Amino acid sequence: MNVNSRFPGSTHDSFIWSQSRVGEFLRTLSEEYMGSFYLLGDSGYPLRPWLITPYLPEPPQDTPESRFNKKIKHIRVSIEQCFGLLKNRFRCLLKDRVLHYAPKTCAKIVNSCAVLHNLCLENNIPLYNDQEDVGDGNNFSDALAEERGNLPHNNFLERGRHIRNFLARTYF
Template sequence: MRIRAIDARYGGASHDSFVFSLSSYRRNLEQKWNDGDRRSWLLGDSGYTLEPWMMTPYRTAQEGGREEHFNTIHSKCRNIVERTIGVVKSRFRCILGARQLHYSPEKCIQIANVCAALHNICKKFAVPDVPVVETIEGDEHEVAASNLNQLSNIAAEIRNQIKDIL
């Protein structure tokens, strides 16, 4: 439950996939792919674009089929991300309602970064997590699938190979 990367420069209305598309982390994964790394993947929800380095769930998985099985395991693996966000928001209540921080955007970015760093320090020194506070989030915005290009086809093939191994 350690935070490996954070980018708080965009407002809460920005979808995670939009932030990721502009991130240096994405460019790094793409570069690793171009350099021949075929074993580095992130797991993203259905709002992300399927890429060789970003595995997303199948949108129309047949019930009881291998695609549904892939989606189930994919979801269980991604669950840690949501749990980590819940723990951080509960531990640092000032960001629980981050849309209401009464500071400049630059200060809010600093607050988010410091909360992430302090969370990682707490994990390193085994500080117990605080109970997670339930929050009501906005609806996830589905990002429409764009025209399939060569990388999308390669990514779909990789995802199918993983599905077939499971």
């Protein structure tokens, strides 16, 4: 799990992504290994050869594209459940619990929780409480984003479309 706690919770995910070094690292890795892996993102992220997003607008039913979108939504639920496990293990991260510290200290707490959570998973340390996964009350519906032809790195967008189409038609 990669965590970036430098921004407040109200900051849009795609902005945080654009400020992260992870995107550049994945781009370099993708070019080196020519499509050996893909990162899945929701429609708020830009389509790239290494970052695969759903089709917009929603494609017609019973097409490879609609099955692809359905699978992406299913995977996204699994990802949100991972965040729920982290919040269940470290209840200070829940929405209703406010960290009463300076922002830099809060960022360190969030990063520390993520590191400790990863260590717990690696060492098969169970959750303290066997309650159901805790959500944070947010609606994680996909934000509709228009794919514009004048975006920077438009060749990335076109290559991403090509790869997404290949994946949808080959596997769905």
